[in-house]
Amino acid sequence: MSQMEVQIKIGGRSFDVACQQGEEQYLLTAARMLDNEADVLVSQIGRMPEGRMLLMAGLMLADKTAGLEDRLRAADDRIGELTDELGELRAKSGSGSVAAGATAPEPERVEVEVPVEVPVEVPVEVRVEVPVLPEGLAEALAEMAARAEQLADTVEEKAAS
Template identity: 30%
Template structure:
């Protein structure tokens, strides 16, 4: 099991993580730290717990928005897939109709050719 030292609001924390996850945990901590720093600049040093809570709520809000957008995009993708299936079916129907018309035209041309040869 790995361990990572991170710094948030000028305080160091040692975080346990899975082996190979150290860089990812550092990136996440840097993201949280940025939010805490921004908040501290806006509201002052109101205590680590409150700053971390506020940063956590801001990050949760970002996550909630991202999840809503993901849900909307998944629905849009499902709608587009459904439309694609419908359009492909219509294309197949049109191709079959065109093939029938061409077969009919070919038969009539052959019939005309036979009549001309017979005449």
């Protein structure tokens, strides 16, 4: 791939930056994020040397990123807990006894898709098959899925700003 130059603006200053062809949008998105942080600094402190402005804006972005990584770790931990809980529920639902000579009916299977996004831009999809749902579990899972989607949207919004 060939390199190209893209002009970006950060804190009211223009910079020419080289990037690989096809990576322009990633560069422009990153520059917008840095520019947003620089604008906050300029509005609070006023004009400052270019190097200091870029350093402070970068540190502010790093702080936000660290916060998002903490939230992601907490979400991963919660997913692990819910997976364990689901395993326990599966074990309980499969532990019923069958009368002598009778065959157990085929359990009803329900697929629940839970999209999970990771910051390396590789979507991960977790597919869970649940045999015979205990009463109220479907509603609880639907509420958890909705909450997970809300959390993912919040993380995306914070990552984009």
